[in-house]
Amino acid sequence: xxxxxxxxxxxxxxxxxxxxxxxxxxxxxxxxxxxxxxxxxxxxxxxxxxxxxxxxxxxxxxxxxxxxxxxxxxxxxxxxxxxxxxxxxxxxxxxxxxxxxxxxxxxxxxxxxxxxxxxxxxxxxxxxxxxxxxxxxxxxxxxxxxxxxxxxxxxxxxxxxxxxxxxxxxxxxxxxxxxxxxxxxxxxxxxxxxxxxxxxxxxxxxxxxxxxxxxxxxxxxxxxxxxxxxxxxxxxxxxxxxxxxxxxxxxxxxxxxxxxxxxxxxxxxxxxxxxxxxxxxxxxxxxxxxxxxxxxxxxxxxxxxxxxxxxxxxxxxxxxxxxxxxxx
Numbered sequence: 001x002x003x004x005x006x007x008x009x010x011x012x013x014x015x016x017x018x019x020x021x022x023x024x025x026x027x028x029x030x031x032x033x034x035x036x037x038x039x040x041x042x043x044x045x046x047x048x049x050x051x052x053x054x055x056x057x058x059x060x061x062x063x064x065x066x067x068x069x070x071x072x073x074x075x076x077x078x079x080x081x082x083x084x085x086x087x088x089x090x091x092x093x094x095x096x097x098x099x100x101x102x103x104x105x106x107x108x109x110x111x112x113x114x115x116x117x118x119x120x121x122x123x124x125x126x127x128x129x130x131x132x133x134x135x136x137x138x139x140x141x142x143x144x145x146x147x148x149x150x151x152x153x154x155x156x157x158x159x160x161x162x163x164x165x166x167x168x169x170x171x172x173x174x175x176x177x178x179x180x181x182x183x184x185x186x187x188x189x190x191x192x193x194x195x196x197x198x199x200x201x202x203x204x205x206x207x208x209x210x211x212x213x214x215x216x217x218x219x220x221x222x223x224x225x226x227x228x229x230x231x232x233x234x235x236x237x238x239x240x241x242x243x244x245x246x247x248x249x250x251x252x253x254x255x256x257x258x259x260x261x262x263x264x265x266x267x268x269x270x271x272x273x274x275x276x277x278x279x280x281x282x283x284x285x286x287x288x289x290x291x292x293x294x295x296x297x298x299x300x301x302x303x304x305x306x307x308x309x310x311x312x313x314x315x316x317x318x319x320x321x322x323x324x325x326x327x328x
Contacts, residue, residue: 006037011045024079038308102302109295116288116295123285130278137271141264148260155253158246165242172235179228186221190214 014033015025023029030042193214 004036176232
């Protein structure tokens with residue numbers, strides 16, 4: 001709803017009423033009688049009335065004013081005009097002083113706003129640097145994860161080879177057991193042949209030949225058994241060597257995995273530290289923005305106050321748009 005504006009006639013009527021009461025028509029009294037309007041408008045109408053009274057002092061009085069009071073009213077009017085002029089000059093001097101103080105305060109606010117903007121720009125640069133560091137750490141973490149995956153795959157291959165070696169050992173042991181069973185059967189067969197030779201004394205020559213053949217077969221079986229035992233020993237030696245090498249390589253991989261895990265923990269700690277710094281920077285930036293908003297509200301309130309007082313404050317500089325974005 002628009003504010004009511006004081007008219008010239010209303011100001012003129014209020015001045016006549018005050019003079020009729022024997023009171024000086026000051027701006028405050030005129031504003032109180034009119035009931036609305038700004039002091040600037042009332043002062044302009046009052047100056048117009050003063051000018052008209054200087055030019056035609058008797059023609060401006062209403063017909064309801066007795067002629068015997070005109071001279072007294074004119075003298076009182078001139079006194080009121082002088083007092084109003086003095087009041088106007090005092091108010092003008094006070095307004096000029098207040099405007100000067102306000103301009104100094106506005107300059108201080110502008111300087112503070114500039115410093116705050118510089119701090120915001122610094123925080124934005126730190127934020128960009130922190131983001132670059134985080135990206136670098138993420139790349140390093142990805143490389144470490146790739147290395148860990150490669151070494152895990154190698155460990156799985158070694159475990160597969162160890163399983164195959166264990167299967168080979170089991171097969172060699174089964175083969176040795178078969179050879180032992182064959183040797184046992186050969187010994188049993190030799191014993192049976194020996195008993196037959198002892199029982200059949202008449203066929204000594206033939207049995208001796210058979211015994212010689214059995215001995216030869218026995219030696220062959222013993223040779224096969226020795227070879228099987230040698231193969232078993234070789235297989236067990238290879239298995240022991242494979243297991244020892246596997247244990248050593250596993251220990252090395254575990255150490256490397258521990259180193260990788262430690263590096264990953266350090267990278268996580270560095271990343272958390274950077275995130276904390278980024279959060280602190282965001283909080284500082286938010287505080288700076290709130291301070292800027294408070295300064296702008298103070299400037300708007302100060303401008304409004306001077307607008308109410310009739311003096312227009314200097315136009316504040318345009319606010320620099322904030323094009324930066326936040327990260328969380």
